[in-house]
Amino acid sequence: MSTTKRFPPLPKTISAPGGTVTVRRVKAIKLASGHEAWGTWEPHTRTVEIDLTAPMAHQWRTLYHELAHVALDDAGLHNGMNEELVEAVCDALATARFRERFG
Ligand SMILES: [Zn+2]
Structure with missing residues (x-):
């Protein structure tokens, strides 16, 4: 199976409990702290950004990481x-x- 087939393009939007999340692929993400990151979650605009220069496998893993932040935030669990x-x-x-999706 080719790499392209194994790791499809990231979705542009995702449905979540607190509303739709927009997924943007961007270059060189810089946090407010000045540090670099592979991905970010911005609750106010409900936008996840993923660094498009990372390998597709890493982009998917980062997407799932950021969506876990979305799930925790939407449930209010991050406060605890x-x-x-x-x-x-x-x-x-x-x-x-x-692992569930890609093995
Ligand atoms: Zn995180």
């Missing part, structure tokens, strides 16, 4: 967790969803 735990939970969910 510290940042480290939030990131660990998002990584765990991203890995599970990635």
Whole structure:
């Protein structure tokens, strides 16, 4: 199976409990802190950005990570967790969803 077939293009929008999420593929994401990131989730505009220069497998994994942030935010659960735990939970969910879909 070709890489292209194995990892299809990312969806442009995703339905989530708090409303539709827009997915944008962008180059060189810079956080407010000045650090670089593979992906971001912006709750106010309900937009996920994914670095398009990453390999497709990594883009999908990052998408699932950011969508885990969306799910936690939409459920209000992020308020009861510290940042480290939030990131660990998002990584765990991203890995599970990635393996479920792509093996
Ligand atoms: Zn994160």
